[in-house]
Amino acid sequence: MVNRPRNSGNFMENVSQFDLNASLGLWLERLAQAPHFRNENVAEMESHVRDSMTKLQSQGLSEEESFLVAIRRVGTVGKLEPEFAKVNRSPWNMIIHGVILAFFSVGCWILWALLQVPWMLIRMLSDAPPLPAFTRLLMGCSPFLVVPPLLALVYCLYALNKKSDVRPSWRRFLAATVGAILLLAFPIIVAVLLYFVE
Amino acid sequence: MLTKELVAASTVPLVLSVLTEGENYGYALIQRVRELSGGKIEWTEGMLYPVLHWMEKEDLIESEWREAETGRKRKYYRLRKEGRKALKEEKEQWLTVHETLATLWKTSLSLT
Numbered sequence: 001m002v003n004r005p006r007n008s009g010n011f012m013e014n015v016s017q018f019d020l021n022a023s024l025g026l027w028l029e030r031l032a033q034a035p036h037f038r039n040e041n042v043a044e045m046e047s048h049v050r051d052s053m054t055k056l057q058s059q060g061l062s063e064e065e066s067f068l069v070a071i072r073r074v075g076t077v078g079k080l081e082p083e084f085a086k087v088n089r090s091p092w093n094m095i096i097h098g099v100i101l102a103f104f105s106v107g108c109w110i111l112w113a114l115l116q117v118p119w120m121l122i123r124m125l126s127d128a129p130p131l132p133a134f135t136r137l138l139m140g141c142s143p144f145l146v147v148p149p150l151l152a153l154v155y156c157l158y159a160l161n162k163k164s165d166v167r168p169s170w171r172r173f174l175a176a177t178v179g180a181i182l183l184l185a186f187p188i189i190v191a192v193l194l195y196f197v198e
Numbered sequence: 199m200l201t202k203e204l205v206a207a208s209t210v211p212l213v214l215s216v217l218t219e220g221e222n223y224g225y226a227l228i229q230r231v232r233e234l235s236g237g238k239i240e241w242t243e244g245m246l247y248p249v250l251h252w253m254e255k256e257d258l259i260e261s262e263w264r265e266a267e268t269g270r271k272r273k274y275y276r277l278r279k280e281g282r283k284a285l286k287e288e289k290e291q292w293l294t295v296h297e298t299l300a301t302l303w304k305t306s307l308s309l310t
Contacts, residue, residue, distance in 0.1 A: 045247070051272075084248050
């Protein structure tokens with residue numbers, strides 16, 4: 001009793017507290033949350049860890065020890081994720097990039113068409129008021145509206161050929177294009193409205 | 199211990215070669231390679247699976263989920279015709295490297 005380690009009670013408590021299913025479930029959940037891990041990959045990892053644990057336990061390790069050693073040998077999610085990304089690439093990412101690019105191009109074309117409205121009115125009506133300076137400035141810049149879709153196209157081609165393990169996310173591309181459309185639309189709408197107000 | 203680069207380069211021929219012994223599952227493949235290399239070839243175990251899946255995509259191997267003797271499900275891999283062909287090519291390449299180095303080292307050993 002005298003030689004009994006002070007924390008042996010705690011140790012026993014820890015041993016009895018280890019819940020393999022809960023710990024394994026938590027680890028598998030972390031794998032499943034990684035974007036390039038499919039359900040089948042997670043199932044295979046579980047099978048691997050259980051096989052590894054069986055072997056380690058036959059060598060004398062406890063359930064908890066064998067679990068910790070087995071998951072350590074598998075490797076961290078951060079290390080595995082790029083490797084799985086190489087084989088689990090989905091074509092949908094690029095398809096969605098293409099759809100966003102198409103919508104973005106149409107959006108830019110609509111903005112360009114909007115800028116032509118005052119010009120068309122001037123040509124149609126003989127007593128149409130002159131164009132305000134700001135409207136004239138933006139109308140002069142309207143051919144440059146072809147630049148944003150071209151930049152987006154270049155980005156998509158870059159994303160398509162990117163050698164990196166993880167390809168760019170379509171969500172970021174969507175956010176960037178929506179932001180660009182809003183930024184372009186605001187002065188254009190102001191310029192067109194300015195003409196009608198004046 | 200082998201360098202990371204050499205371990206990576208030898209993974210495909212090793213897997214193909216082990217699978218010539220018959221179908222097998224991931225964990226057993228790792229154990230077999232460890233045993234054959236005397237522990238000198240150590241894979242980060244999880245890294246093997248993306249390689250296996252890539253080999254499957256390339257039609258070198260095929261897989262099947264089956265119930266093992268333990269009652270749990272396991273994914274078994276086996277060699278395909280394309281895999282045997284690829285192994286033949288790999289063998290030729292590795293033997294060329296091996297023979298070249300062996301000849302060079304034999305020459306350099308006799309010089310020293």
